Amino acid sequence: MFTGGFQPRPVGVARSALDRVRTRLVRSPGPWAAAAVASAVALPVVLAAVLGEGNDVQELAQSSGSAWVASPERGIVSLIDGPSDAVATTVRVTAAASVDVEQSGASAFVVDDAAGTVARIDGATWEATQPIAFGAPDGSLSVLQGVDHVYVLDATRRTATVVDPVTLAGQQVVSLDAQPGPGQAVVDDAGRLWVVDAERGGLTWFDGAHHVARDRASADDQLVLVRGRPVLVSQSDRTLTSLTDGGAVDARSCLEVRAEDAVELLGSTDRDEVYAAIAETGTLVIARVGKDDCGRVVSVVAPGTEVDFGPLAQSGRFVFVPNEATGQTVVIDTADDTVAGTFDLAPAGNRVQLIGEDRLVFYNDLDGHEAGVLQFDGATWVKGESLAKYDPADGTPAEVLTPPTADDAPGSGPVAGSAPDAGPPATEPAPPAPAVDPPAPPDPAEVPPETPDPAPDPATGTEPTRAPTPPSTSRPEPTSSPSPGSITVVVGGDGQVTSSPAGIDCPGTCTAAFEAGADVTLTARPGESSTLLGWSRACSGAMAANGCVLVVTGALEVGAAFAEAPEQVPVAVTVVGGGTVESEPAGLSCDAASSPCEASFAAGSAVTLTGHGDADSGEVAWSGSCAGTGPCALLVAPGVGVTATFTDFATLQVAPPDGGRITGAGIDCPVDCEELLPVGSTLTLTARRFEDRQFTGWTGDCAGGSATCDLTIDADPAVGATYADYPIGVFAGSWTQSDGGGDQRVVVDASGATSGTMDFSASCSPDHCEWGPAPGTVSGGSMTASWDHGFAVHIVTITREGAGLRVTLVGDFTAADGRTDYTVHYLFSRDDPPPPDVIGW
Incomplete structure (x- = not known):
């Protein structure tokens, strides 16, 4: 059992990042401020290979007073620093693809659905691990993390992998036997993974052992964490179900929502409460977990207001409810269930993301260029200045800076991913580079590039915050500017890249000129114990094993990432x-x-x-x-x-019977006469009959005259049953007068198909008459028997009338005492159940 104190954090999503750039702490905008002098710190090529294809932005990731916010349409991901209320770091990404990013302190996990991989970015060095495959390409991966372990959840393949949070080394793969949808997977504070199956329903949890309770959850139930413990939310049943450590029901309580409501749910981090924002009513319902106290309702918007609630956030006793239809976010104080403030955070119709910390709430306009921070000053919530993530006119990230590196030479071109030139420097320009080749740059592992201290702010005289420059794992950038019609290759790891036609042989010769419009094929050759991770920049998307073919259209840059081949x-x-x-x-x-x-x-x-x-x-x-x-x-x-x-x-085939029904496991013939059964298994078949038919025996793989057959399944089993006419069967049994004229009774016992005995109990005066059994025969649908009593002969004829019996009694008197012959009719009904082998009466 893993008991590392998991504390799940929200998952943020970025897009495929090929270049990462450092920014100054930036407030603004009103009017867009011109970009400062800039160049870029290149992300190691390994990371460029990791951040390829992925998913659309879903939600923010945060911790430690900062939050990653995404601008998916512009291909920008920015880090917002809460205490300084500023943009701290910008990541330039590819807007055509996306990845999931979950922040873990200053570090982050990068989930690439297109490749089915997860990597980790180290917050201190900005180095990325080699991407590790945890799922099939184009699947559905997510990361649920805690303190000591991380779960990589693959909903497509219904698995979860427990990994080390630093090395991503797999420790155990769990088959979930469940495919969770949105809002159906959480990790509690004890490190247990809880999952609802969106396909078949049922609850799965993993605490070092795998458990499944199929009857515990419906397919549309959701999971939230309340004080770090799992709570099942059933909108259809209008209930909250808290769960024990062992997955049992701890307590059920009410939740006043309807199955058809559009609801945003949030479990409280510090209270036994679940919050439900209901679009249909424009209200926030506050329900107590474990107590039937769900009558607390707070009006969020005025009646008649258009409503489209987005994901909720909590900071202390305050719940933040964004209405994306209007762009306003309403703050609810749960101490007295009142509205504590309303903020315009985005234009109407834009998606707004919120994430709360203690006394801080970050907001991000996913469809616009602004983000920011709401702060609690002890009495009220205050909105800071809106922060520009990028220039809305051209998508340029906020004040992208590119500090020079040890490899820079005077007159060198921009590093890949750097911002456009911000204009000539204020100082005298450096002389042009000499025509001879410059000396080889030092090994980056021995002499790390340095970033000069930024100049003091001229307005305040204060020193701006300087973030550390991450070391690079790539080969040194070439020291000469790529010429028009040229290709420049940057190699990371142990490998070689060559070109056809010749020109590139990198490391060594990493820049070469080619004719405009020429086709150039780049081939990667891994070192003896390495493998090619992939291509980036101009070759982004090329299949690793197939090389990269380029059409020279100017100065092109290519990255190739190699890593040690795994065992x-x-x-x-x-x-x-x-x-x-x-x-x-x-x-x-x-x-x-x-x-x-x-x-x-x-x-x-x-x-x-x-x-x-x-x-x-x-x-x-x-x-x-x-x-x-x-x-x-x-x-x-x-x-x-x-x-x-x-x-x-093997398929068991039963011939449809002509006189009854054959039943068994999966068989009810003549309705269902075939069943696929495991070879070697056994089943019991039972032959039943209609009243006027008699079972005579089995055919095929069953034999004998018993009404039951124990059959062992082999290849191509086939069974049939034979029946014979049994006319007396419709009369056999006990019958009692039912027309209200008396309590007479008839009992028929069969001795053959058309013969048997009839016993008649008549109403006589002054005493009841028991005539005893008399032989009878069946002919033409009737059965007749007679009794000679000396003074009279009584003849009884019975025929079926529906489910009952019509009895005709004829009295033929022979005594000369004046009594006359008579004929009377009665209706009788059965008074005994049918035998087991008979279908109905």
Whole structure:
């Protein structure tokens, strides 16, 4: 069990960052201030390879008095410093793609859905780890973090990987058996992962062991954290359910919402409360967890106001409710359930993101150029100056600065990703560079580049805050300006890049001139123990193994990132039965004929095995390094191996009976006469009959005259049953007069298909008559029996009338006592249940 005190933090999303630039602490805007003298600190090429394709912006990431805010349409991500109320750092990103960024203190996790990878940016050095594959490309990854461990959640493959928060080394892969949707996964303060399955419903949690409770949650339930503990929110049932550490129901309480309401939910960090902003009513409902106290309602907007609530935020006793339809955010004081303030944070219709800390709330206009901070001064909330993330006219980030590095030479061109030239320097320009090649720059590992101290602010005389310059892992930038019709290559890691036609052989010759319009092919050759991570800049998007083909259109820059090749570890698969096992990423495709199979994958990487049964096989069952059914998620390590067992199935076919019904597990023939069953399994078939038919025996794989058959399934089983006419069956049993004329009774016992005995109990005077059984026969749909009493002969004829019995009694008197013959009719009904083998009466 992992008990590292997980404290989940909101996830922020940036876009694919190829260059990161340092900014001064910036307030403004009113009118846009001209950019200061600028150049860029290049992000290590490894990071450029990490930040490729990903997802759209979703929400902010923050901690320690700062928050990352995104401008997705402009390709800008900015770090807002809360205490100074300023833009501290800007990240220039590619607006055509996106990644998820979750801040972890000063560091951040970078989730690239397109590549299925996660990397970590170190906040002290700005260096990025090698991207690690945790999911399939174009999947759905997210990071849920705490203090000591991090979960990488892959909703597409229904897995979670527990990783080290610094090295990202995988420690365990958990098969969730659930596919969570938005708002359906949290990590509590004890480090337990909780997930709701959006497809089938059910609650899954992981505390070092894997637990599933299918009846605990519906598919549309959501999860929130209240004081760091999980609470299930059921909008359809209008309930809150707090959960124990073991996943049991701790307490249920009410939540006054309707299933059809558009609701934004937030669990309180320091109170036993859940907040629900309801668009249909324009109100905020405050519900107590564990107590049926859900009558607290605060009006957020005036009646008739257009409402489109965005995600809520909390800071202490205050809840912040953004109405994106109007651009206003309303502050609710939960101490007395009143409105404590209203702020215009964005134009109407723009998306607004909020995130709260103690006495600070950051806001960001996702569709505009402004962000900022709301601060609590002890009495009221105060909105600071709006902060410009970029120039709305051209998208230039706020005051991008590019400090010179040790590799800069007079007259050199801009570093990739730097801001446009802000104009000539105030000092005398340096003389032009000599025509000879400059001396080789020092090794960056031995002589780190220095950034000169920025000049004091001329208005205040104060020294601006200076952030550390991250060391670079790339090769030194070339010291001469790329000429028109040229290619410049920057290599990171142990590898070589060459060109065809010749010209580039980097490291060594990293800039070469080519004719405008020429096709140039760049080829990457990793070192003996390294591998190519990918291309960036002009070659961004090129497949790593296929090289990069460029058409020379001017001065082009290319990045190539190499890293130490991970150890390859074999994964063994044994297949039993009719089916195939395939791996993602590709490498294994194994069936029983080729079993056992083996393929090697990078140590520590995630591999998912999927079993595909043949037409006559069922779901795969795993043993070894995986257990259960469904996809098998593995963390590659020495000794990892699985056995996949496919159960063969056969189709049982039952011939439709002509005199009754055959039933068994999955069989109800003649309605359902086929069933796919595991070979070797057994089932019991039962033959039942109609009243006028009699079961005579089994055919096919069943035999004998018993009404039941215990059948063992083998290849192509087939069963039938035979029936014969049984006319007396419609009369057999006990019948009692039901027309109110007396309490007479008839009992018919069958001895053959058309013969048996009839016992008649008549109403006589003064005593009741018991005539006893008399032989009877069935003919033409009637059964007749007679009793000779000496003074008279009584003849009883019975026929079926619906579900009942019509009885005709004829009295033929032979005594000369004056009594006359008579004929009377009665209606009888059954008074006993049908035998087990009979269908109805």
